[in-house]
Amino acid sequence: MNLETITKTAETASKRRYEDACGAAHALDLVGERWALLVVRELLHGPLRYTDLAAKLPGCGTNILANRLRDLEAGGVLAKRRLPPPAASQVYELTPYGQALKPVIRELALWGIRSLGPPNFEGQLEPDWLEHALATVFAPVAPAGTFEFKVGELVASIRDGEVYPGPAEEPDAVLEARDPSSFYFLFVERSWDGVTVEGDRDLFEQLLEAASPSAVDAPAATVAA
Amino acid sequence: MNLETITKTAETASKRRYEDACGAAHALDLVGERWALLVVRELLHGPLRYTDLAAKLPGCGTNILANRLRDLEAGGVLAKRRLPPPAASQVYELTPYGQALKPVIRELALWGIRSLGPPNFEGQLEPDWLEHALATVFAPVAPAGTFEFKVGELVASIRDGEVYPGPAEEPDAVLEARDPSSFYFLFVERSWDGVTVEGDRDLFEQLLEAASPSAVDAPAATVAA
């Protein structure tokens, strides 16, 4: 590596910023670029390698991903970590400051889901969508207790505000939804069609109430052509 | 107007979307483009005319603003309204769905302010920054009661979760901060330097506790070159 290379590497600065002394504007300076918040969303559930991250973000070019990772690292949102010798790979993980973006992602998701419409076909959803949804949307506001969620083939649970894969031991309430669509309509429109709850139904409704988006009329769901 | 014009107007579609069945991704499809959330931020405090909006967003070209307004209107976030005859002008205002973005802006601001640093000089701040800050950050979580805020020359108050300009009648608690910087450090770092509270201090601390960002270590404040 020669001097030119070093200079070239170092001069990759020159960011485009809002010149605005406002917390929201500054937040957008750090995570407002395209794909940035989706990178954070993925890392909310644990560290990931570059390739796995790329696989979870189809449509994001590898160069863009590399750029975002650099920017987010420079902004103190995430950090690169080298795994101990046996595994010669490295992972990206959120810093505590990056983890603090969870409420932002949560509010965005609560807002966006109302105009998103129910999942159209199974292929749209990742296998771990239920755990992720529970972790970002339900767990942060869950009352004390143990909840089990069965949606279609998937099962996950919440105990004391933490999410676990699979069924729970001695759950206080067990929700069973026919499919992701039923779960969607329960969450967004409070429709109990295709949904049953066993156990402490009041406790479950308390959770649902705490987690649900405020009911304002959203525009018609965007239908993919 | 001829056919070409109409066609030209109609074909201005072709948006760039994340193809992702996730609420957050869909939210970013609607308000994730550059300047979009700042437009929403401005409109949170009431309808604005095009020119006033442009004036509040220096750095945003008029064409970009026009594009964002079109996109946001198409997305059901805001609406264009013609004022009654005497005033021949029109204003942009948030729809109820657009108003529901307030928690998103709020969380963004809470997150961003921790790495923003205190305001450096007075010119950075708009004259109504205090009212806006109270409205988005404090008011939504304010306990019942009346609060008065005196920060430097500015005075505003909160009663029953609503913000009013100027002092309050019979406030339960009155905060007085020497300058915006003192207010910043109180909010972000819980430093009472340059700040005094008269009246029900416990009630005020309750408000502060409810409104403050969780205390995680943020990266060093970004210093403008």
Add this chain to the structure above:
DNA sequence: CCGCATCCCCAAAGATACTG
């Protein structure tokens, strides 16, 4: 393979001028 860097193309951002 994994983790990027480089190249090319085009869509969007940014700046400025101009018009009903």
Add this chain to the structure above:
DNA sequence: CAGTATCTTTGGGGATGCGG
């Protein structure tokens, strides 16, 4: 006042290459 037209610049998106 409320935008549109036009031009330049920047950054995203896709493909490919390449060192470790």
